[in-house]
Amino acid sequence: MPLSESAAHAPTVDDVVVAYATLRAQKPLVQAITNTVSANFMANVLLAAGASPAMVDNPEEAALFAGVANGLLINLGTPTAAQVESARLAAAAAENAGRPWVLDPIAAGGLPWRGGIAAELLAFHPAAVRGNASEVIGLAGLGGGARGVDSSSDPSAAVPAAVELLAKAAAVSASGPVDHVVGRVEGQPTLIRVRGGSAWLPLVTASGCALGALVAAYAGVATDALTALVAAHTHFSVAAEIAEAGAKGPGSFASAFLDALHDLDEAALRGRARIDAPVRL
Amino acid sequence: MPLSESAAHAPTVDDVVVAYATLRAQKPLVQAITNTVSANFMANVLLAAGASPAMVDNPEEAALFAGVANGLLINLGTPTAAQVESARLAAAAAENAGRPWVLDPIAAGGLPWRGGIAAELLAFHPAAVRGNASEVIGLAGLGGGARGVDSSSDPSAAVPAAVELLAKAAAVSASGPVDHVVGRVEGQPTLIRVRGGSAWLPLVTASGCALGALVAAYAGVATDALTALVAAHTHFSVAAEIAEAGAKGPGSFASAFLDALHDLDEAALRGRARIDAPVRL
Amino acid sequence: MPLSESAAHAPTVDDVVVAYATLRAQKPLVQAITNTVSANFMANVLLAAGASPAMVDNPEEAALFAGVANGLLINLGTPTAAQVESARLAAAAAENAGRPWVLDPIAAGGLPWRGGIAAELLAFHPAAVRGNASEVIGLAGLGGGARGVDSSSDPSAAVPAAVELLAKAAAVSASGPVDHVVGRVEGQPTLIRVRGGSAWLPLVTASGCALGALVAAYAGVATDALTALVAAHTHFSVAAEIAEAGAKGPGSFASAFLDALHDLDEAALRGRARIDAPVRL
Numbered sequence: 130m131p132l133s134e135s136a137a138h139a140p141t142v143d144d145v146v147v148a149y150a151t152l153r154a155q156k157p158l159v160q161a162i163t164n165t166v167s168a169n170f171m172a173n174v175l176l177a178a179g180a181s182p183a184m185v186d187n188p189e190e191a192a193l194f195a196g197v198a199n200g201l202l203i204n205l206g207t208p209t210a211a212q213v214e215s216a217r218l219a220a221a222a223a224e225n226a227g228r229p230w231v232l233d234p235i236a237a238g239g240l241p242w243r244g245g246i247a248a249e250l251l252a253f254h255p256a257a258v259r260g261n262a263s264e265v266i267g268l269a270g271l272g273g274g275a276r277g278v279d280s281s282s283d284p285s286a287a288v289p290a291a292v293e294l295l296a297k298a299a300a301v302s303a304s305g306p307v308d309h310v311v312g313r314v315e316g317q318p319t320l321i322r323v324r325g326g327s328a329w330l331p332l333v334t335a336s337g338c339a340l341g342a343l344v345a346a347y348a349g350v351a352t353d354a355l356t357a358l359v360a361a362h363t364h365f366s367v368a369a370e371i372a373e374a375g376a377k378g379p380g381s382f383a384s385a386f387l388d389a390l391h392d393l394d395e396a397a398l399r400g401r402a403r404i405d406a407p408v409r410l
Numbered sequence: 411m412p413l414s415e416s417a418a419h420a421p422t423v424d425d426v427v428v429a430y431a432t433l434r435a436q437k438p439l440v441q442a443i444t445n446t447v448s449a450n451f452m453a454n455v456l457l458a459a460g461a462s463p464a465m466v467d468n469p470e471e472a473a474l475f476a477g478v479a480n481g482l483l484i485n486l487g488t489p490t491a492a493q494v495e496s497a498r499l500a501a502a503a504a505e506n507a508g509r510p511w512v513l514d515p516i517a518a519g520g521l522p523w524r525g526g527i528a529a530e531l532l533a534f535h536p537a538a539v540r541g542n543a544s545e546v547i548g549l550a551g552l553g554g555g556a557r558g559v560d561s562s563s564d565p566s567a568a569v570p571a572a573v574e575l576l577a578k579a580a581a582v583s584a585s586g587p588v589d590h591v592v593g594r595v596e597g598q599p600t601l602i603r604v605r606g607g608s609a610w611l612p613l614v615t616a617s618g619c620a621l622g623a624l625v626a627a628y629a630g631v632a633t634d635a636l637t638a639l640v641a642a643h644t645h646f647s648v649a650a651e652i653a654e655a656g657a658k659g660p661g662s663f664a665s666a667f668l669d670a671l672h673d674l675d676e677a678a679l680r681g682r683a684r685i686d687a688p689v690r691l
Numbered sequence: 692m693p694l695s696e697s698a699a700h701a702p703t704v705d706d707v708v709v710a711y712a713t714l715r716a717q718k719p720l721v722q723a724i725t726n727t728v729s730a731n732f733m734a735n736v737l738l739a740a741g742a743s744p745a746m747v748d749n750p751e752e753a754a755l756f757a758g759v760a761n762g763l764l765i766n767l768g769t770p771t772a773a774q775v776e777s778a779r780l781a782a783a784a785a786e787n788a789g790r791p792w793v794l795d796p797i798a799a800g801g802l803p804w805r806g807g808i809a810a811e812l813l814a815f816h817p818a819a820v821r822g823n824a825s826e827v828i829g830l831a832g833l834g835g836g837a838r839g840v841d842s843s844s845d846p847s848a849a850v851p852a853a854v855e856l857l858a859k860a861a862a863v864s865a866s867g868p869v870d871h872v873v874g875r876v877e878g879q880p881t882l883i884r885v886r887g888g889s890a891w892l893p894l895v896t897a898s899g900c901a902l903g904a905l906v907a908a909y910a911g912v913a914t915d916a917l918t919a920l921v922a923a924h925t926h927f928s929v930a931a932e933i934a935e936a937g938a939k940g941p942g943s944f945a946s947a948f949l950d951a952l953h954d955l956d957e958a959a960l961r962g963r964a965r966i967d968a969p970v971r972l
Contacts, residue, residue, distance in 0.1 A: 165730040166746050168446040168488075172615035177660050182615065184447050184488050189523040207730075207746050209773060211490060242751040332953065334734035334744065378950025379739050388659025391613065449727040449769075453896035458941050463896065465728050465769050470804040492771060669940025672894065 132229045132256050133353035134299040135313035139321065139407035140356040146395050148351045148360035153179040157199035157349035161342050162186040162216050164206025164235070167335035170383070174339035177390035178364065180346035191215035192222035199349030201230035202342045203250060205243050206335075213246055220253035229256035229348035229357070232298070233341035238267010251297040256354045258294055258301045259341045262287035265303045269293045284309040292318050292410055299354035302344070304337055308362045311410065312355025318410040321359055324403035325366030327373040329382035336386075340365050359404060367401045368393055413510045413537050414634035415580040416594035420602065420688035421637040427676050429632045429641035434460040438480035438630035442623050443467040443497050445487025445516070448616035451664070455620035458671035459645065461627035472496035473503035480630030482511035483623045484531060486524045487616075494527055501534035510537035510629035510638070513579070514622035519548010532578040537635045539575055539582045540622045543568035546584045550574045565590040573599050573691055580635030583625070585618055589643045592691070593636025599691040602640055605684035606647030608654040610663035617667075621646050640685060648682045649674055694791045694818055695915035696861040697875035701883065701969035702918040708957050710913045710922035715741040719761035719911035723904050724748040724778050726768025726797070729897035732945070736901035739952035740926060742908035753777035754784035761911030763792035764904045765812060767805050768897075775808055782815035791818035791910035791919070794860070795903035800829010813859040818916045820856055820863045821903045824849035827865045831855045846871040854880050854972055861916030864906075866899055870924045873972070874917025880972040883921055886965035887928030889935040891944035898948075902927050921966060929963045930955055 158181045163171055168184055175182040185194040188211055195201050201223045203216045223230040232255040237247040247268055251258075258268065262282035269290035284305035291301035291311035300312030308323040330336045344361040351357035371389040376382035439462045444452055449465055456463040466475040469492055476482050482504045484497045504511040513536040518528040528549055532539075539549065543563035550571035565586035572582035572592035581593030589604040611617045625642040632638035649670040657663035720743045725733055730746055737744040747756040750773055757763050763785045765778045785792040794817040799809040809830055813820075820830065824844035831852035846867035853863035853873035862874030870885040892898045906923040913919035930951040938944035 164746065165446050165727050166734050166744075167731070169448070169450055169615060169731055172447050173613075173660065173664075176613045176615055182447075183517070184445065185517075185521070186488055187490065187523075190521050193521070207748055209490075209749065209771075236745070236747075240747070240752050240755070242749075332735075332738045334731060334738055378953045379735065380946035380949030383735075383949075384661035384665055384946055387661030387664075391659045446727050450729070450731055450896060453728050454894075454941065454945075457894045457896055463728075464798070465726065466798075466802070467769055468771065468804075471802050474802070490771075665942035665946055668942030668945075672940045 131227045132348055132351065132357065135316050136353040136355040137315065139314045139319060140359045142399055142402045142404055144356050145360045145363045145402060145404065146399050148347055148356055149364060149398055150395060151350040152346060155350050156181050157346050158183060159200045159202060159342055159346045159349065160185050160194050160198035160219065161202045161204065162191065162212055162219060163202060163204040163338060166206060167204065167338035170335045171339045171342045173387055174390060175342055175346060177387045178343055178346065186212050186215050188214045188218060191219040195219035195222040195228060196226045198228065200345035201228060202233065202345040203230060204233040204235060204338050204341055205237060205247055206235045206338060208243060208246065216250060220250050224253045231255055231257045231259060231341055231345040231348060233338060234258065234260050234264050234268045236264065238263050255298045256348045257344050257358050258298045259344050260303060261337065262303045262305060265294065265301060266290040288320055300358045302358045302362060304340065310355065310358045310362060312358065314355065314407060320408040320410055322405040323359060323362040323366055324405065325370050325401065327369040327382065329373060329376055329379055330369050332379040333383045363402045363404060364398065367398055370401060412508045413629055413632065413638065416597050417634040417636045418596065420595045420600060421640045423680055423683045423685055425637050426641045426644045426683060426685065427680050429628055429637055430645060430679055431676060432631040433627060436631050437462050438627050439464060440481045440483060440623055440627045440630065441466050441475050441479035441500065442483045442485065443472065443493055443500060444483060444485040444619060447487060448485065448619035451616045452620045452623045454668055455671060456623055456627060458668045459624055459627065467493050467496050469495045469499060473499040476500035476503040476509060477507040479509065481626035482509060483514065483626040484511060485514040485516060485619050485622055486518060486528055487516045487619060489524060489527065497531060501531050505534045512536055512538045512540060512622055512626040512629060514619060515539065515541050515545050515549045517545065519544050536579045537629045538625050538639050539579045540625050541584060542618065543584045543586060546575065546582060547571040569601060581639045583639045583643060585621060591636065591639045591643060593639065595636065595688060601689040601691055603686040604640060604643040604647055605686065606651050606682065608650040608663065610654060610657055610660055611650050613660035614664045644683045644685060645679065648679055651682060693789045694910055694913065694919065697878050698915040698917045699877065701876045701881055702921045704961055704964045704966055706918050707922045707925045707964060707966065708961050710909055710918055711926060711960055712957060713912040714908060717912050718743050719908045720745060721762045721764060721904055721908045721911065722747050722756050722760035722781065723764045723766065724753065724774055724781060725764060725766040725900060728768060729766065729900035732897045733901045733904045735949055736952060737904055737908060739949045740905055740908065748774050748777050750776045750780060754780040757781035757784040757790060758788040760790065762907035763790060764795065764907040765792060766795040766797060766900050766903055767799060767809055768797045768900060770805060770808065778812060782812050786815045793817055793819045793821060793903055793907040793910060795900060796820065796822050796826050796830045798826065800825050817860045818910045819906050819920050820860045821906050822865060823899065824865045824867060827856065827863060828852040850882055862920045864920045864924060866902060872917065872920045872924060874920065876917065876969060882970040882972055884967040885921060885924040885928055886967065887932050887963065889931040889944065891935060891938055891941055892931050894941040895945045925964045925966060926960065929960055932963060
């Protein structure tokens with residue numbers, strides 16, 4: 130069943146638990162075209178969460194693989210010329226095959242070259258865009274401008290940009306202390322805030338990248354793009370919250386986070402999920 | 411003394427302990443042409459085990475370095491065009507200099523482009539091929555087909571393919587719950603099963619890749635290719651078993667595994683090794 | 692205020708504490724053009740220490756970014772053709788914009804191709820060169836020759852080479868059991884030894900690379916190049932010493948090291964710093 134561009138109803142914790150159970154049962158195959166900083170941690174996050182990673186990012190194989198993977202992530206962290214070509218081929222192939230793909234437009238707002246690539250990729254209609262506020266704002270062409278790869282805006286400031294991006298992507302999220310997820314419910318733009326997480330997360334490099342890959346995993350098993358985003362953000366936030374309890378710093382947190390992603394079960398997910406009531410935009 | 415293509419006798423735990431002590435004493439220099447997911451973990455595994463890693467993978471230097479490294483690993487996880495050229499040059503240089511090299515044919519069975527590269531590299535006569543069952547079957551052209559980079563076959567199913575590959579490689583292993591290692595003893599194809607390991611290993615990305623690099627390290631110090639493979643698999647499995655005791659999930663396991671690789675001594679290796687009696691094929 | 696090429700006085704622990712406090716307050720943006728082995732750990736070290744990493748290493752963006760980053764690291768671990776082009780563009784742009792940059796000439800002494808690149812980059816006047824003894828000796832053209840990427844010389848042996856390199860770089864360090872840092876004080880070549888660290892550090896791959904990136908971070912906030920090097924080496928050594936207390940091996944050490952880098956405060960830095968009295972050369 131292909132991923133719907135609009136949710137039939139605003140996703141609740143029940144929908145998140147269903148998506149989670151489906152992910153664990155189906156172990157979606159996620160193709161990632163990603164940066165060198167993130168590749169290892171991202172693959173470990175996918176494995177721990179219950180998905181199956183494959184970093185097929187060369188132009189010879191990217192399109193072929195995108196036609197069979199359950200989800201595709203394109204992350205623009207450290208793009209090489211070959212990866213940019215692979216991204217175009219894979220995004221086109223995914224759209225053509227009706228497979229969901231996710232765009233993580235790292236620093237797209239602050240660096241014109243990659244901004245142009247990100248804008249071009251949008252034409253292939255991603256199921257989801259995941260970034261920080263600056264990146265979402267930058268991608269929508271509303272100004273902003275990322276400082277390096279860190280966020281410099283509050284996620285709530287990115288909501289108008291996220292809504293604008295719904296013209297190209299089925300759903301959009303801006304990560305931050307409170308994640309802001311925007312998609313369509315019965316065709317109407319809707320905001321859902323996901324709370325939780327940990328203050329250690331921004332100190333673990335590529336944690337945002339890994340979340341983008343988890344979105345691609347959920348896009349491969351969920352009913353609709355908004356539910357996939359809400360489920361991935363919730364799964365990530367709950368695991369981070371659990372991991373924080375035993376962490377003494379960013380190093381021990383990263384290790385505990387992988388443990389928590391794996392150890393999570395439906396009861397813990399349900400008990401700790403903090404999904405706000407939907408806001409019609 | 412160059413690595414022999416056939417063992418004088420089937421390797422036993424005594425031979426593994428000798429190879430291990432030699433590795434610790436000689437700290438073999440291992441050149442790795444490998445994927446972006448694995449590079450960091452692989453280098454840490456080599457250092458912890460007692461070898462010296464060098465990821466020299468550009469076409470300008472790959473052949474030069476292959477002539478001086480004690481062992482070379484070529485891993486096809488995320489091949490770039492430059493790495494493919496480097497792999498050809500390095501494999502040729504290694505063969506020419508009589509230096510052992512190891513092929514890890516990631517997803518070679520499932521993706522025709524890299525399958526062709528892997529088949530081409532086989533002409534340079536690797537000392538060993540290490541893969542999962544699908545990859546070994548795929549490389550031998552017996553069908554199969556990997557799903558992403560995960561194994562989808564039982565290692566025992568790969569034994570006929572491994573035997574077929576002995577026409578090109580001195581020894582072949584298929585990793586899995588029970589590792590299946592095939593090589594020649596007094597010229598006769600022989601199977602040795604290595605037991606142990608941990609269920610956490612498949613949840614740590616690039617653990618198989620790192621094992622391939624450890625095979626290259628042992629190939630640089632062992633008497634023959636079969637002993638190098640059995641020693642690497644045994645060292646890896648024993649360390650994984652020790653690490654599992656203190657692990658709560660894949661994150662803490664990965665950290666404990668590096669500790670265990672380093673902390674291992676001859677007594678622990680001897681006491682925990684589980685090498686089955688050889689099976690003449 | 693641009694980084695001075697000569698210190699007004701030999702840096703003391705007070706100067707290191709000031710540099711450290713400035714780094715924490717300003718969170719310098721560090722651009723890194725680095726190898727695939729190091730990218731993840733380096734970014735995590737920078738985040739834990741209080742800096743902001745951005746691995747912008749493509750030729751389209753490298754120069755633009757070098758004009759805005761507070762510090763730039765160029766590490767020659769696994770150079771691709773595109774990264775070499777990026778390195779030239781970024782080093783030129785940094786010099787032009789008066790932004791400090793740091794060269795980590797991995798294996799420059801042992802491999803002629805990258806040795807030539809490193810020598811060429813020196814023309815862009817790095818604020819600092821950081822390497823192990825073999826690399827510093829190799830870069831200065833005094834002979835030597837690195838074995839793989841490990842150091843094979845005592846850092847004290849690199850002091851003459853470091854002094855020679857002051858013709859191109861404002862300051863130079865050779866890492867080892869005792870780090871040897873050479874720069875100018877009131878225009879006079881001066882050696883400062885930094886003690887501490889941990890025997891686990893050399894068993895964590897890319898720890899030297901990460902130190903190079905930390906030098907670039909300090910170069911973005913310190914008064915002069917010598918102080919930047921002494922501060923980075925001291926910060927690194929103190930955190931390693933703290934981390935060693937709870938480590939059981941290289942895996943748990945790496946995790947504890949990130950925790951310690953983050954957890955460090957001025958009192959611990961001051962109390963544990965071991966900076967020898969300066970030696971006029």
